Amino acid sequence: MSSNICRxxxxxxxxxxxxxxxxxKKLNLDIKISSNFELFKKKLVIDNHIIPNALATHPMEGGDSDEYGSPTELTYRKYEKIARGGAGLIWLEAVSVTKEGRSNDRQLWITEDNWKAFRKLNDLIKKSAKEEFGEAFQPKTIIQLNHSGRYCKANGERNPIIATHKKILDDKIGISQEHPIVTDEYLDSIILKFVEAARLSKKAGFDGIDIKACHGYLLSELLSAYNxxxxxxxSFENxxxxxxxxxxxxxEDKDxxxxxxxxxxxIYDAVPYPDGWGVSKTGGLDIDLEEPKKLIKLLxxxxxxLISITMxxxxxxxxxxxxxxxxxxxPEEEVILSCNRLIKGIGEIQKxxxxxxxxGVGYSWFREFASYVGAGSLEKGLCRIVGFGRESIAYPEFARDILENGxxxxxxxxxxxxxCSEMKAKIGTCGCVVRDSKVYVPIYQDMKNREVNKSEQGCCS
Incomplete structure (x- = not known):
């Protein structure tokens, strides 16, 4: 790293x-910069849907449902704040399609018994957005449907449902080589679960659904089930x-x-072949986008x-x-290089x-300069919408400030x-401890106190 590099x-x-x-410039990166914030105001038309601007909130799993998977006051509060922030696309967090497929006991889960609670959530989002920006402003809402696969938990304990053994990932969370592989029959049954969840999402008023296949969850893991x-x-087809x-x-479903x-x-797992997707088959961790591109064309x-790409x-x-x-x-690598990997790979797919x-993703780390990087991506055709994940819970009004104040x-x-990631990993529930401290500092501190108590009990046992 050059001594002239700022970071x-x-x-x-x-x-x-x-x-x-x-x-x-010094690092010869693919990140582009632009001050043309008018690009964020461009509408995007997809079939019968009009996304009113080119800013999105990305899914950030809050782990704040009740035991039955229904939204709670914390959930409603979070999405009301996001809705009043002005993003044209509100991409809701992971919602499980089955009870056993939840990532923890507080993950959202849509069912025939609680879909009206999700309708209340969607109605709140639409109503809040209109109150802030007028009747003509209608953000599109996407509900993310998921099965957590190897990262399932039940009653506070790991309950992995794995499509294939991947030693490097198995060892990370303590899955033994004797742990059973999920059957084809179970996977067959999952199809109807996703369809049922999509039907309920439509009844609840959501504009779209996301079939989640990222970050090592069940559908994502299957993409690299070479063995x-x-x-x-x-095979790729399988x-x-x-x-x-x-x-x-x-x-095909009329509902x-x-x-x-x-x-x-x-599009890239950063796990060596044959355990990783989008990774070179010749060894190492080089990116190979041949199969991800092939899949996206089939999709x-x-x-x-509409595809939100991640790694x-x-x-x-x-x-x-x-x-x-x-x-x-x-991380060993400079953070700007991690951002560049995302922005470059996503740009290659879009072009x-x-x-x-x-x-697009990979913008939050740039803090107050993220809007310049996002505008650069739009200007150079590296994506059509700029999405923010962590930013949306720390700074839910980011879109309004970009669009109205530049x-x-x-x-x-x-x-x-x-x-937020630490909380998600340890207790499931998460939010912004820094910017929403009144609500989330007590939750974070309680988590830390329990860790200390557990450690002291372990020392004394």
Missing amino acids: SKGNFTYKNIEDLENDI RDGKYGG RTKLMLDIIEKIK CEDLLLSSRLN AQKGVR GNPYFIPHINKPYDIGGYI SIPQVNIV EMKSNKVCVSCSK
Whole structure:
């Protein structure tokens, strides 16, 4: 690393946009900068759906449902704040399609018994947005449907449902080689679960559904099930079969008519072949987008016109999908290089498959300069919508400030401290400890106190 590079590991030292631009040039990165914030005001038309601007809130799992999977006051509070923030696309967090498929006992789960609570949530989002920006403003809402696979938990304990053994990931969370592989029959049954959840999402008023296939969850894991036997493993056709079959069935279902079909999709796992997707088969961790591109083209043929692209596995190497410089471990690579990987890879997909509208990620770490990076991505055609995940819970009004004031405020932005991720990993429930301290500091502190008590009990036993 050149001594003239502004940033160093563990610190964010950019004082102005010129400092950031200098580093991008010195490092010869693919990150683009633009001050043309008018680009964010452009509407995006997908089939019968109009997304009113080019800013999105990305899914951030809050783990704040009740035991039956229904939204609670914390859930309603979070999405009301997001709705009043002005983003044109509100992409809700992971909602399980089965009880056993939940990532923890507080994950949202849509059922025949509680879909009206989700309708209340969607109605609140739409009503709040109109109250802030007028009757003509109608953000689109996407509900993310998921099965957590190897990261399932039940009654506070791990309950992994794995599509294939991956030693490097098994060892990380203590899955033995004797742990059973999920059967083809179970995977067959999942198709109807996704269809049922999509029907309920439509009844609840959501504009679209996301068939989630990222971050090592069940559908994501199947994409790299090279060593699995049966109809869902081995060949590319088999590994992508379940995801494509789910989308086909939803598209055919009359009760799902006019839903905006989308997916949050990994294009690179950062796990060596044969355990990783989008990774070179010749060894190492080089990116190989041949299969992800092939899948995205097939998704487009089936009517999926909106894809939020991501990378990595937050349970294994979290900085790949959430670049940060403060946390449980400090990544070996410069954070700006992690951001560049995301922005470059997503740009390659958007340019090579223009028939799909790609939502970009990798912006939150840039703090108050993120809007310049996002505008640069739009200007250079690296994505069609700029999405923010962590930023949306730290700074829910980011879109309003960009669109109305031409800036993101430094005293509001996410500082990439990783406390939200720490909470998600340890207790399921998470929010912004720094910017929403009144609500989440007590939850965070209670988590820490329990860790101390558990440690002291262990020492005394």
